[in-house]
Structures are given as C-alpha cells and as structure tokens.
Amino acid sequence: MFSFPIIVLRNGGYFFLIIHFLFAFFISFPILHLELFVSQHLHCGIVKSFRLYGYGYTGIGISILLLTVANQNQAIHNGYYLLSHLTKLSDGVRPIVDCILSSYIDNRTECESLFNNQLCADQSMGNLFLNGACTNVTGSGDILFERGRDVQTTVITYVKKFMKDTQEHVNYAIVVFEYAFLFFCACIGAKGLRIVLISVYVFVVIFFITMMWNMPPLAEVLSILWMSTNPVFLFRMETYLSAFRMSVQTYGLCVFGIFCLSSFRNRNGRSYQTTMMVFWLMMITSGFALLTIMIMMLKANDLDFKYVSTRTSISTNLEGIRFAVAAMTEYASLVSKKPENWLYLYYILFLMMDLTSVFGGIFVIYALIRDFCPRFGRIHERLVVFAYFSIQCFFYVFVTIRFADGEKTMGASVVSFSKYILICAEILVFVHSHGVHEFEIDVVDALGERGGQWNCSNPTSLMSAYYYSLIALVAMQAIESNRLNGWLQFRSLYDQVPEVVDPQTMTKFVASLIPLILPLVICFFLLSCAPRDMEISELFSVTEAHPAFKRVKGAFLAQEMIGDHLLDRTPPDERTELSAPSEEKKSGSDKGKKDVEEHTAPSGMDSTEISETTAKESREKTQSAPKTALAVSARRDRSKTGTHQGVDQETQEDLDTTP
Structure with missing residues (x-):
C-alpha cells in the first residue's frame, strides 16, 4: 500500500507501470490461478496438498507453512509502529509538525516545516519560516543561500527518533493488544474472517474515493507521474527487479496464506473467475493508492504560498511505514483544521488492513486442523489458535524485535530469500511432476473449456505460462540470493552495499537456508523409512486420496x-x-x-x-x-x-x- 506508489515514482513512472502490468499478467496471474485451483480442487491446505501429489513433497508444504507464519511477523511489526504512533497523537499533531513546540528538534533556528510555512502565510507574517521566525522572502536564491547544511525538518526528525526509541523501548502492552485482537478475530471462524477481509477492503476503497473527491484536475495530478517518467529507467536492472517483486507481493503468492484461504471455498469452485476478479481489483486498488499519493504531493507543493520547503516528508525520500507515519501526519496538518480526528480514522483503517494480512496464518492453522485433526471441535480449535498466538507473541518479543533491522524483520528477509524457489516448487509439483496433460484434464474436468486455446476466458490458455515462468523465477531467486548474501558477486545488483558487516549476519544466513534445506531433510527421512521393496518413484506419485x-x-x-x-x-x-x-x-x-x-x-x-x-x-x-x-x-x-x-x-x- 505505502510502497507501491513510491516505487512507481522512483523507477520510471509510466514505464514502470507497463512493466509491472506485464509481469503481473503473464507470470503472477497464472501462478495465482494455480494456487486457487489446486486448493479448491483438492479442498485441503498447503501441507496436505503436497502430500496428495506424493509423500516425498511433504517438506515443501511444511517450508511454505513456516514462511507464511514468518511473513506474518512483518505485519505485526508494522502494526506495532502504527499503534505506537497513535499513542503519540494523543498529545496532538503540533508537537510533531511545529518547529516551536516540537521536543524532537535540537536547534530550532535550523528547523523548517511546511506547517510553519503555512502558519506564517495564514497570519500574514511572511511566506516562509526561517531561522526560527516568519520571514518574507522575495527570491528562491535567498532561501538557498540562507539555509545551512544542518537544517532539520520536524517530521523527518521525529520519524528517525521515533523508530529508534520504539524499537529500543518495547511497549509490551501494544504487542499483547495486537495478538489479543487477532485471537478475537480467529474465534469467529473461517467464514467470519472472510467477511472481515471483504469489509476492510471496502472501507479502504471508500477512503481512497473520499481522498479523490476534491481532486485537482487530473492532468495536474498525472503531471507528477509524467515528471518521473524517463526512458533511462528502461535500461536499469532495478526497474525490472522492482516490478517483478511488486507483482509477486501484490497478489500474495505462496507465503500470504491465499492457498489455505481458497481451500475453504467450494470444491471445483469458480477459481478462474475468482483469479480474474482478484487480479483487476488489486490493479484498481494499486491505481487508487498511486493517485492518492500524487494528490498529496501536488497539494503539499501548491498550498497558496509561493515558497515551500524542499525537505518535506511528502516525497519519495521515505517509503513503507516511515512514509505512513511521517507523510500522512504532515499532510493532515496542512489540509485539516482538526487533523487528529482524520489521522485516527486513517491509521485505524490501515492498521486493520495491515493486521488482516495476518489472517493468512490463521487460515493455515484452521486448514491443518481440518486436514489432520477432523474430529476437533470448536473448543479444541480455539485452544490450538490460542497456543499458536501465545507462541507467536513470545517469539516476537524475544526474537523478532531483537533481530529486526529497523522496520524490517528477519522473517521478511528469510521470505525474500526463499519464496521464489518455493513458487517454482509449486509449479514443478502441481503441473510438471503430475504431468502437464494430466493437470490440463483436471482443469477441464473442473472448470470446462471455452473458446480456443488462446482465448483469455479459457483456463487452459495458461498452460504455456508454467514453462517460461519457471525461468523467470529461477533467475529472480539467483538475483535475490545475491542481493541478500552476495554469493554470486553481482555487485551492480545490490540496493546498498553495507560498509559494516552485521554481527548477526550468520544467524540470518542460517535462518534463510532452513526453508530450503528442510524439504531435503524430510525427503531423505521418508526414504529411509520406506520399505525396501518400495520403488522411489512411488514416493513421488499421486496418492489414493488424490481425485x-x-x-x-x-x-x-x-x-x-x-x-x-x-x-x-x-x-x-x-x-x-x-x-x-x-x-x-x-x-x-x-x-x-x-x-x-x-x-x-x-x-x-x-x-x-x-x-x-x-x-x-x-x-x-x-x-x-x-x-x-x-x-x-x-x-x-x-x-x-x-x-x-x-x-x-x-x-x-x-x-x-x-x-
């Protein structure tokens, strides 16, 4: 939500959008349909699905399960920062955005703020807040000359100190509140969770529409996107890598619990139509998010006064949770007379959006109970979920916070390192190992066949995608492995080369290898336990429970x-x-x-x-x-x-x- 607009504006504007759409349509869309179809066709979770295709593939399902659970910690971590920021807003917005009242500024004479600029203009005391007072400046050259190199921006300074203090001094009450809320949501069952997901999505879309209600002329808004459009980005590797990452992340492939969520739908359901609907809804939502951020940037740079600080947080300098905390707070202080109420509504809504991404782990637990413990009643299910969240809470407090690199958790790094090879494993097992022709028969049996092979409404038209997508995923896995650990020495592909080696690097490296080694260990264990007269191929063939x-x-x-x-x-x-x-x-x-x-x-x-x-x-x-x-x-x-x-x-x- 917060990353997509900034990445678009950083990596080529219109060119990036075209590349992102192509990756999403030709790679992410077929893989998303593969997950939805297999889960509905087998009507079971990720672990049992791999077992039905062969007991030797069980370890792959377990690795995906572990990565799904690890991926939820990043959402909990983001929610922790949002809730901590909400507690800061109880004292009002001005202590955060005002140079005079801020307790985060060391030198008030070297402070600048959009809020103070607007305040000076409203009080007719000048057009710029400079050197601790309102000043009437007649030329931009004077501004550049009088500004020192040690200028502090209120909101950006607040974010830096806030992120550091929040991690060093953990508020355990906020962490417990998050997990208690998730446990309450889990108690309403799988159907209730789906209703909550749909409701949150509807409220988010309504919020975007209200943000665009008083939108400036569309041509002016799109001018920001046009300014970031440059053909040079077509020749940069990072443009394509970022587009590929966002296409996988936007549609929640592999490690977001989509597979287990879909398994609770009817067997042989309308998986292809569902995939098409999800694809276009996420495209529309991403477009709304991009328009919203561009409207904010346009208004922040055109607020009826001529001289605006260039060190604003409403820019592409920040991304993710830092952008959410800083930019939205500063924007609300500029456009609203009572920004606290607006910010409470905004942050609660996006906190719900963030926490609902943890529902993937809940669906994984419910799928495991349904597949392997079908006699469990509701009380037993709630006890299992309570134990799961208790373990997660202790793990977050004693491991996640300790190994987190600012707002990025170790689990997110592990997921980035391993998820592409596990998506390859899904394609290899569900399609190629089972047989492309056999998989096509399964699809036709369940969904039918309409039109020709190249008809977009025909599910079998996706079969060719399961060949070339393997090549793209393997290449992406190699690049991600190099970016995180440098074992291929492609230095030009690094986002940032660290100057100092992290002392916890080895721990993170071992944790990253666990999801890749675990399937091999489980496979060798099953081979050692198999009867001597059993052929190895039988361990990798479909079981009797497979349709x-x-x-x-x-x-x-x-x-x-x-x-x-x-x-x-x-x-x-x-x-x-x-x-x-x-x-x-x-x-x-x-x-x-x-x-x-x-x-x-x-x-x-x-x-x-x-x-x-x-x-x-x-x-x-x-x-x-x-x-x-x-x-x-x-x-x-x-x-x-x-x-x-x-x-x-x-x-x-x-x-x-x-x-």
Whole structure:
C-alpha cells in the first residue's frame, strides 16, 4: 500500500507501470490461478496438498507453512509502529509538525516545516519560516543561500527518533493488544474472517474515493507521474527487479496464506473467475493508492504560498511505514483544521488492513486442523489458535524485535530469500511432476473449456505460462540470493552495499537456508523409512486420496497389461510393417512354449486341454483390456479437442471394473 506508489515514482513512472502490468499478467496471474485451483480442487491446505501429489513433497508444504507464519511477523511489526504512533497523537499533531513546540528538534533556528510555512502565510507574517521566525522572502536564491547544511525538518526528525526509541523501548502492552485482537478475530471462524477481509477492503476503497473527491484536475495530478517518467529507467536492472517483486507481493503468492484461504471455498469452485476478479481489483486498488499519493504531493507543493520547503516528508525520500507515519501526519496538518480526528480514522483503517494480512496464518492453522485433526471441535480449535498466538507473541518479543533491522524483520528477509524457489516448487509439483496433460484434464474436468486455446476466458490458455515462468523465477531467486548474501558477486545488483558487516549476519544466513534445506531433510527421512521393496518413484506419485489417482493409475495399468500398441497413434499399415520382423521370433517362442507345456502337463490333462484353457484365459483378458485402453484413449482425445467434460458413465464403469 505505502510502497507501491513510491516505487512507481522512483523507477520510471509510466514505464514502470507497463512493466509491472506485464509481469503481473503473464507470470503472477497464472501462478495465482494455480494456487486457487489446486486448493479448491483438492479442498485441503498447503501441507496436505503436497502430500496428495506424493509423500516425498511433504517438506515443501511444511517450508511454505513456516514462511507464511514468518511473513506474518512483518505485519505485526508494522502494526506495532502504527499503534505506537497513535499513542503519540494523543498529545496532538503540533508537537510533531511545529518547529516551536516540537521536543524532537535540537536547534530550532535550523528547523523548517511546511506547517510553519503555512502558519506564517495564514497570519500574514511572511511566506516562509526561517531561522526560527516568519520571514518574507522575495527570491528562491535567498532561501538557498540562507539555509545551512544542518537544517532539520520536524517530521523527518521525529520519524528517525521515533523508530529508534520504539524499537529500543518495547511497549509490551501494544504487542499483547495486537495478538489479543487477532485471537478475537480467529474465534469467529473461517467464514467470519472472510467477511472481515471483504469489509476492510471496502472501507479502504471508500477512503481512497473520499481522498479523490476534491481532486485537482487530473492532468495536474498525472503531471507528477509524467515528471518521473524517463526512458533511462528502461535500461536499469532495478526497474525490472522492482516490478517483478511488486507483482509477486501484490497478489500474495505462496507465503500470504491465499492457498489455505481458497481451500475453504467450494470444491471445483469458480477459481478462474475468482483469479480474474482478484487480479483487476488489486490493479484498481494499486491505481487508487498511486493517485492518492500524487494528490498529496501536488497539494503539499501548491498550498497558496509561493515558497515551500524542499525537505518535506511528502516525497519519495521515505517509503513503507516511515512514509505512513511521517507523510500522512504532515499532510493532515496542512489540509485539516482538526487533523487528529482524520489521522485516527486513517491509521485505524490501515492498521486493520495491515493486521488482516495476518489472517493468512490463521487460515493455515484452521486448514491443518481440518486436514489432520477432523474430529476437533470448536473448543479444541480455539485452544490450538490460542497456543499458536501465545507462541507467536513470545517469539516476537524475544526474537523478532531483537533481530529486526529497523522496520524490517528477519522473517521478511528469510521470505525474500526463499519464496521464489518455493513458487517454482509449486509449479514443478502441481503441473510438471503430475504431468502437464494430466493437470490440463483436471482443469477441464473442473472448470470446462471455452473458446480456443488462446482465448483469455479459457483456463487452459495458461498452460504455456508454467514453462517460461519457471525461468523467470529461477533467475529472480539467483538475483535475490545475491542481493541478500552476495554469493554470486553481482555487485551492480545490490540496493546498498553495507560498509559494516552485521554481527548477526550468520544467524540470518542460517535462518534463510532452513526453508530450503528442510524439504531435503524430510525427503531423505521418508526414504529411509520406506520399505525396501518400495520403488522411489512411488514416493513421488499421486496418492489414493488424490481425485486423479484412478485415472492416472488406470492408464498406467492399461499400458502394463496390454502394452502400448492399443494406445499407439501410428497408422495400421506402418504398425504392421514395423511388427513383421518379430513374427518369426514369436512363432519360435510359441513352439518352445508348447514343448514346455507338454513336458510339464499335470496328470489327468494333456497338452491340448492346457492349450484350450490358456487360450480361453487369454481371450477373456483381451476382451477386458481393450476397453480400458480405449477408455483412456477416448479421454485423452476429448481433452485435446476441448469437448471433454468428464468420462461418460459406461466408459467409467469399464475403467473401474478392469482387473
């Protein structure tokens, strides 16, 4: 919410928006549909879904679960800063924005503030607050000459000291309040949480609309975006990296609990339509956020007085929680006579938006209880959720705060390091390991097929995206790994090269590797526990509880029983020519087999009776086996032509009764 507009204005304006849309549409959209479809089709959470595709993939689901839980700590951390700032507002806004009343300014003669500039203009005492008093300045050159290098801006100085003091002196009451509120929300159940999510989203959109109600002319607002548009950004790597990161983060892929949230919808629901709706709603919301920030910047630089401080917080110098605390406070003091009421409404609304992102962890817990402890009642579920939030609270107080780098937690760094490779794992397991054709059949069975392959309303048109998106995700994972740990030595891709090595670097590095090593450890453990006569491939094949198990297993048994000749698509004439050289070998082997039968015939039966019995059994197998093969062949043909809407009843009965 606070990061997207600043990143757009920093990285090319219109060019960045185009690149961001392309990444979102061609990469994030197919992956989002993959998560929504698989969760609704299997009707289970992330851990059990990977188990259904093969017990060997269980560790991947557990790693994604841990990253989802770790990702929630960042939202709790942001909420902690917002609530701490709300307590500061109880004394009013002026001690934060006024150079005269501020307790955060060391030298008032070197202080500047937009609020004081406007106050001087309203009182007709001058047009600029300079050197501790209102001054009437006639030229911008005088301003630049008289300003010293040690000028302090009230709001920016407040933010620096506020962030430092808040982390060093933890207010435990605020932390407990956050987790108590989340536990209360969790007690209303999964359906209640979805209602809360929808309600918060509606209120956020209403807030954006009210912000744009008295909007200046659209051309003036867009002029700020045009000023940041420069073709030079098309040749900078950071433009594409930022667009890719924002496209993944905006749609909550992998580590935001979207998978488990979707699993509580109806089986075989309208996953494609839901994905399309989420895609455009998030695009519209991002556009509203960008317009809101540009309106703030335009008004802050055109407030009916001519000379404005260039050191304002309403700019691209700050981002994230720092921008939310500083810029919104300063903007409210300029446009409202009672800014405290406006700020309370604003921060409570966006605090709710921030805390609702923690609902992903709650949906993960509810999905685990539903999948592995279905006999648990409501009381047991609440007890599990209470234990979960208690552990999270202790972890936040004793670990998160200690290892946090300002407003960025260690969990956020771990998620940034590992999430792209885990998204690759989702595509590999759900699509490629299962089989692209089998996955396409699952999609057509559940959602149908409309139009041609390249029709945007056709779910099967996304199949090609699961090839090229793997390349993009692997490249992004390598770049993120380099950016965080420098193991590929691509120094030009660093956001900022640290001058001093953090003493906690090794701890953070080990924590970043845990989600990547854990799947391998669990896989080796399952291999060691498997029976000796069990093939390794069975550990990575779909289980009996998977909806496609009978179809996949039936096709495999048909190929084993009758060979591949009934499933072969080669013309009959070519097949006869290819099989002709083997007829002589076959007649020789039949003759040898007959001799063996004559010598090994039991008493009371001659070789003729044995031959008749063997021929009868062969005819019975041949009559039943082609039905199975033809059923599988018909299924594949229908799925390719787009007319497949499920196997008919007669073919399905033949498939199920095949030995």
